[in-house]
Amino acid sequence: MKQTDFVEIVLPFKDKVFRLAKRLLVSREEAEDATQEILLKLWKNKTKIGDYKNVEAFSMTMTKNFCLDRLKSKQAQNLKIVHSNYTDNNTSLQKQVEAKDSVDWVSKIMEDLPEQQKIIVQLRDIEEYDFAEIAKMLDMNETAIRVNLSRARKTIREKLTNTHQHGIK
Amino acid sequence: MVLNNIETLLEKYNNAETTLKEEAELKAYFLSDNVAPHLEHYKPMFQYFSESKKEQYTKDVPLNTKKTKLYQWISVAAVAILMLGFFIPNWNSGPKTLADYSPEEQQMYLEAKEALAMLSNNFNDGASSLKTLSLASENFNVGLEKANHITEFSETTNKLLKN
Known part of the structure; x- marks a missing residue:
């Protein structure tokens, strides 16, 4: 397999890998390192790539495991949890100013979620995978995923409602 | 609704x-x-x-491809072959002086040399006899010039006769 073939396979989901890593590891640098690690692992095993039924799902599982390991490991002591990456120029300025505060809040709320729920919200609400795919990636059954997702969504909603209506932080 | x-x-x-x-x-x-x-x-x-969802991974991943070193080795081989080409002919050139040959060969060489010397001697003889020939032809040319004088002389006498 040549480099271009590999890039073609990897291109559609490398951003997803990165976003999942960032969801779990919070800081951009850490997420970039993790993504690089995952892609290099895939590259090293490129001869076997044809054997995987679904490279994307496989990579997402790998990412999840890698990031959780990273969080557990002692290296995680050095994790830079502070992040300063909110330079998103895609929305119009007015909208951004209006929403920025609340949008910030959503990310903070999500940081507080348990890891399992973080992953599920990430995969479902942001990457829009269907439940069967998520079940495969996380090696869980769909009911458990739905339960977790429902919990996560309700938590987000509650916290958002609180800040929105009462300004409670 | x-x-x-x-x-x-x-x-x-x-x-x-x-x-x-x-x-x-x-x-x-x-x-x-x-x-x-x-x-x-x-x-x-x-x-x-x-x-x-818009966030993107922008970093480059250093995929270190295994560079095939074949090309480098081909150039090395080419240089080696070139060097061999320069040196091998000199190894095989064998004995270089007369003393390196066997006596029979030396004998043959000397005989051939003598025969050739004889030939060249005869050839020189022939060449010297040719020299006498060329001397004769020179004299002949002198004679011809003199004969030219005679024809000149006869022309003028003819003119005088006509007059």
Whole structure:
């Protein structure tokens, strides 16, 4: 397999890998390192790539495991949890100013979620995978995923409602 | 009516029972500008989701391809062959002086040399006899010049006779 073939396979989901890593590891640098690690692992095993039924799902599982390991490991002591990456120029300025505060809040709320729920919200609400795919990636059954997702969504909603209506932080 | 629909969808959404299509509908609704005031607090959530999806991995991954070193080795081989080409002919050139040959060969060489010397001697003889010939032809030419004088003389006598 040549480099271009590999890039073609990897291109559609490398951003997803990165976003999942960032969801779990919070800081951009850490997420970039993790993504690089995952892609290099895939590259090293490129001869076997044809054997995987679904490279994307496989990579997402790998990412999840890698990031959780990273969080557990002692290296995680050095994790830079502070992040300063909110330079998103895609929305119009007015909208951004209006929403920025609340949008910030959503990310903070999500940081507080348990890891399992973080992953599920990430995969479902942001990457829009269907439940069967998520079940495969996380090696869980769909009911458990739905339960977790429902919990996560309700938590987000509650916290958002609180800040929105009462300004409670 | 639309609002009712959205509210039921939201209920389903919170119970994680919506399909991807329904969720897309919800997203579209909350990203639009006319969100009902009592649902306003959902807005940032969906905004956040759609914004997070835009984030991209921009770093390059150093995929270290195994460079085939074949080409380098080919050049090395080429140089080696060239060097061999320069040196091998000198190894095989064998004995170089007369003393290196066997006596019979030396004998033959000397005989051949003598025969050739004899030939060249005779040839020189022939050449010297040719010299006498050329001397004769020179004299002949002198004679011819003199004969020219005679014809000149006879021409003038003819002119005189005509007159």
